Amino acid sequence: MVKDMNLPVVVGVDGSEQSDRAVRYAVREARRRGVGVMLVHAVHETAPMAAMLPLYSVEAFTEVGRRLVEDGTEIAHEVDPQVAVKTSVRAGGRVGVLVELGEHASAIVLGHRSRSLAGRVLTSSTTTGVAARAHCPVISVPDAWSEAEDKGRVVVGVDESDASHDALVLAFHEAARRKAALVVLHAWKLPTAYDDIGYVQVSGEEWMASATEQLDKMLAPFREVHPDVTVEVDLRHEFAGPAMVSATEDADLMVVGRRGHGAPLGIYLGSLARMLIREGACPIEVAPQHGRHEPKAEERHIATADEVSPEA
Numbered sequence: 001m002v003k004d005m006n007l008p009v010v011v012g013v014d015g016s017e018q019s020d021r022a023v024r025y026a027v028r029e030a031r032r033r034g035v036g037v038m039l040v041h042a043v044h045e046t047a048p049m050a051a052m053l054p055l056y057s058v059e060a061f062t063e064v065g066r067r068l069v070e071d072g073t074e075i076a077h078e079v080d081p082q083v084a085v086k087t088s089v090r091a092g093g094r095v096g097v098l099v100e101l102g103e104h105a106s107a108i109v110l111g112h113r114s115r116s117l118a119g120r121v122l123t124s125s126t127t128t129g130v131a132a133r134a135h136c137p138v139i140s141v142p143d144a145w146s147e148a149e150d151k152g153r154v155v156v157g158v159d160e161s162d163a164s165h166d167a168l169v170l171a172f173h174e175a176a177r178r179k180a181a182l183v184v185l186h187a188w189k190l191p192t193a194y195d196d197i198g199y200v201q202v203s204g205e206e207w208m209a210s211a212t213e214q215l216d217k218m219l220a221p222f223r224e225v226h227p228d229v230t231v232e233v234d235l236r237h238e239f240a241g242p243a244m245v246s247a248t249e250d251a252d253l254m255v256v257g258r259r260g261h262g263a264p265l266g267i268y269l270g271s272l273a274r275m276l277i278r279e280g281a282c283p284i285e286v287a288p289q290h291g292r293h294e295p296k297a298e299e300r301h302i303a304t305a306d307e308v309s310p311e312a
Helices: 016-033 058-079 092-104 116-121 127-132 163-178 192-201 204-226 240-250 269-280
Strands: 010-013 037-043 085-091 109-111 138-141 153-156 180-187 231-236 252-257 285-286
Touching: 010 016, 010 092, 016 037, 016 058, 016 109, 016 138, 016 285, 037 092, 058 085, 092 109, 092 127, 109 127, 116 204, 127 138, 127 269, 138 231, 138 240, 163 180, 163 204, 163 252, 180 204, 180 240, 180 285, 204 231, 240 252, 240 269, 252 269
Parallel strands: 010 037, 010 109, 037 085, 109 138, 153 180, 153 252, 180 231, 252 285
Antiparallel strands: 138 285
């Protein structure tokens, strides 16, 4: 089993403000993990050109890429002069290049730019594309992230799906690494008419008691492995999306699972993860799907999502 310390934090760079922010976050993340960082720029082999503009060679674009990773290296060393930095300029699409490098990374960090609704419809997101395919955790750093803030809270969203196991494995490990409290958030609400019927049959207190009992059973093996992590259960009778977005405002990190291979229409990233990447106020870490196993109390270390071989 490969440990985090042998795997760098990969960060995509393109010279934008979002990219610079991602580099700063990645250096801090690498320091927490005790690893180096790899700055990556993907050069498209072809580029659209207007009829009146001259053609540019791939070599010219590659040279621009080298300058961008050099600039990123300077930013990394401003944050931590001791951090080990490697750079890579590769030909190919951004998503494909980053997913490939993620095979040998402890995490991939990407800056995410807030877009208007029209922008979301008309453009695709590198972040969601990588998060949907990578075999290591992917961290999206929003515009709202501040280097100075440290709230001491990691939040993980859970439900009854298998993806919650992957998210919990990663979230407990992150909380332990950061020496932060872990907030386990579960929100549930049906559309209004159905929800009203449900609450006629089951009171809010009964639902809270039942959900608390189920969550306690789910969390018990993780608590045994990480007894030093303070766990707070946050149950909300709210729609999951708005509840989770709201929770990012008072957190250092939100961890969320994703759909596994075999999801309908090849969509491996769920709607909640996409919403959080778009609207979250703190960095969002998406856990990839891996083989299922229950943590044992005698384990001193839970294998993180980047330490377990992905499912076939």
